[in-house]
Amino acid sequence: MQKCSPESRVGRPKDAAKHTSIVEAATRLFSGQRYDTVTMEAVAAEAGVSKMTVYSHFSDKEALFEAVVSDVSDRMLRVLPPASSENLPLRERLSAIGAAFLKIIVNDHVSGMAHAGIISAAEAGNELIVDSPELAAQDLVSLWAGDLQARMAFGVVKPASDREIKERARRGTDVFLRAFGKTGKREPS
Helix, strand or coil: CCCCCCCCCEEEEEECHHHHEEEHHHHHHHHCHHHCCCCHHHHHHHHHCCHHHHHCCCCCHHHHHHHHHHHHHHHHHHHHCCCHHHHHHHHHHHHHHHHHHHHHHHHCCCCCCCCCCCHHEEECCCCCCCCCHHHHHHHHHHHHHHCHHHHHHHCCCCCHHHHHHHHHHHHHHCCCCCHHHHCCCCCCC
8 A cells, every 4th residue: 555645645635733633642652552552543532533534644554653753753853952062061962962852751741762873972982981872872761761751651740840851861961971981081060
């Protein structure tokens, strides 16, 4: 089956509000369940639309998932620190990314993954000692998030203030740098 974007289909124009509602509903379901357990019927029910409406916007679950990934990526890019922050010390760069990550998972209830690129670059720049940038990135994400995902699953997390998010990101970054930072290169708290 050939996939069609909503823009390339003929016929009546699609309702943008319904499209957004479907993507948001799918985001909630995909972030809380495995991909293979999410059904188009469940997305329709979550969005408050018919299954036919979901299929009129997305040809199949894969196309819907691609829209979710695109939407989440766009939101993540909007909150990431600007490229000009590359000249900041490692602690500041990691803390800024941590704060952006936490804004997404705490306030938007969207899980994300840290990009191992900054860790690889810091290792190459002799700022970190890591055996696996990917595993170190996972460690950093865990330090930033703490028990937030478990607390979110039980509904006991309230939206965090920017100050709380920045403090959590800074603390996680500090622990990460104590574990992986080069001796003598650690930045002051």
